[in-house]
Amino acid sequence: MTVKTPVSAGRRSVRLASVAAAATLAGLLSGPGSAADRSDAVAAVSYDCQLPSGPEQVSVEVRADFPESGEVGVEMSPQDVSITVELAGTDLASLLPADATTVVSSATLDVEVAQNNQAAQAQWTDFASPATSLTADEDVRLVHAGQVPSVTAGATGDVTFTAGKLTLELHVAADGQRTEADPVVLQCERGAEESGRLGAVPVVGEEPSGAPQTTKPGEPGDGSGEKNNAITVTPQDEPAEDPANPCPVDPPVGEMDTSDAPKPAPGADLVVRDLPGVYPGCAYAVGVANVRKLNGAMIINDPAKKPALISVYANKRSSTRRPTQAGGSFTQFDSIGNLKLPDAESTFLTFGFQPVSAKVEFENGPLTISTGTAIPHPPVRENFAVASFKQSLRLYDVKVNGVALDVGNDCRTASPFKVVLRGDFTKDPKYTNVLQGGLMSGVVTIPAFSGCGTGGEDLDSLFTASISGPGNAIIMNQGTTCIPIEPSTICPATMPVIPGSKP
Known part of the structure; x- marks a missing residue:
């Protein structure tokens, strides 16, 4: 909803808010934030995951910035999406080798995208977590980040996003890198009492004339980009990875300034x-x-x-x-x-x-x-x-x-x-x-x-x-530095944990 400001008060409101506007720099120093037309949403969902000992309840948090509104026929997608999974230390001990000290995880979440009585299926796939240390009997938080497909609505009305099946792949890691061992795959179903609702985006605009191209009512889409029940799900283009170049940045240039380094005690020349x-x-x-x-x-x-x-x-x-x-x-x-x-x-x-x-x-x-x-x-x-x-x-x-x-x-x-x-x-x-x-x-x-x-x-x-x-x-x-031409270094570069995010 947009709150309109009277013309006579508009400039005064801007001037009054100038001091507060300056405070945005505090949030900007950290890097990308949420855009003005987005709303942060956090959903806590309980899942039942199949472990060797039987089904176990696992807590999952999905965070995303949803657009405040969408327009008919225009692509939209949540941004800054993360999937956080909390696993008990005892559960991990039953899944991984006894000598495992670090784990790397990837997550795939099935998401239903629905509007009015129509629905399509999207996959939030290839979400990755950085290497996470394991401590005996301590719970572990695996924070996965990735990109999600865009959605195009062919009609007006709220578009809702609902979490479905969750698949986790756990890789034993050494020195921040996953090993060659086969991953442990966990299949998780949303709890029976859970709604799984992640967020909703109201869509406005002019609907196209004529009946939309649809499949059979209620039939889910396959995420391939074909129009399905007036909702189109289009996977985002991923940049091609070049295994020979795990450092896609230009070599550094400039002069070094060592004036802040310690000075040796008086003595012989350096x-x-x-x-x-x-x-x-x-x-x-x-x-x-x-x-x-x-x-x-x-x-x-x-x-x-x-x-x-x-x-x-x-x-x-x-x-x-x-x-x-x-x-x-x-x-x-x-x-x-x-x-x-x-x-x-x-x-x-x-x-x-x-x-x-x-x-x-x-x-x-x-x-x-x-x-x-x-x-x-x-x-x-x-x-x-x-x-x-x-x-x-x-x-x-x-x-x-x-x-x-x-x-x-x-x-x-x-x-x-x-x-x-x-x-x-x-x-x-x-x-x-x-x-x-x-x-x-x-x-x-x-x-x-x-x-x-x-x-x-x-x-x-x-x-x-x-x-x-x-x-x-x-x-x-x-994190560790990757030197592509030096085989003794770890490539690609490892993602370190945020200071203070772990005890």
Whole structure:
């Protein structure tokens, strides 16, 4: 439903919501969010899965952003879909080998798409979960993400989405990669008392003249794209995978900046060597950021929302010093990377009812990763890992209740700000080197905004007051780095877990 604002009050409403509109940046720093015309829905469904010991009840959560409305004859589909399955540790122990320590899962969910008295079947297939560690007798949450087919309605009325059969494939994994062992397949049926309703989208518009092309009433479609009972289900085109290129990113470019790395204790000179570097590779890094002024946290590079890959040249330079009477030993390896995040989009309700949406463009400089070991005097040993880069943010396409708030083409942070993250050696996984990854954390200061507003209206102070300032904590988890030409590395790159998502 659209709430219309009187013309006389429209501009005033936009101005009143300007401060709140600035707060969208908090949700945008994390990467893609929900669009202004979508509604997040979460459905908890109980399933009966066939285990060796017999049927067991399993909890499943399906999350999706459904369009707020659709139009006759126009494709639509839920976005940011995830399927989370909770399995008891004892159940997994009965399914997997006794020595299994990590599992990788894939999920396929049958979904009925219905409108009026017509229905079609869609398959939400090839949903994948990252490698998940197993701990004896502890329950496991498997979070699967993927894309879903689009739906085209040939008539007006609500289109409903209902969960049906669920199929899980469990693969034993080693070093984040599934092994050659055959998967364990679980067939799960929705509980008898469960409705399975995931969401509904009202469809409006002009219906085509003449009777729609249909099959027999009530006959489900096969998801092939053929019109069935005036509902068409079209699988999304998946990009072709190239096994020879598991890192579809350009090699990193730019200069390294090691000014934030530790300095060795006074002593003998360092021997610095420029190295050819390990061949270009890629890695995933996901994390959580806190926005101090808003007292909230957000996910960065969300695994459920098409996360971006870091391109990496590992070990481009080394700095070493052997232990002497003048000082202890020191070793440092410097690597360079590039992270190109997609433009993000977010929406939220201000004042409890006013929808505000905006988009942001990320401009990241080269990423420098320095790792090493300092032994100032034996047996003292200090490991270190530092990642740093500069970033700017540009805000655009701001809308308040559907009314554009013109911030101009150059509404951005007044200057780049530096992000410095340091290896966390108190938690697991510790950051050891750029090939193995691990946890890093730091605190950033977001600078003031400038260039916001047009026609003589200056909105800089509004955005600055809402977002800018120090004390914004970040913790990141980098997965293993894939080097396609190096057989000893794990390819494709492994997806790490979001920090804090597991005990």
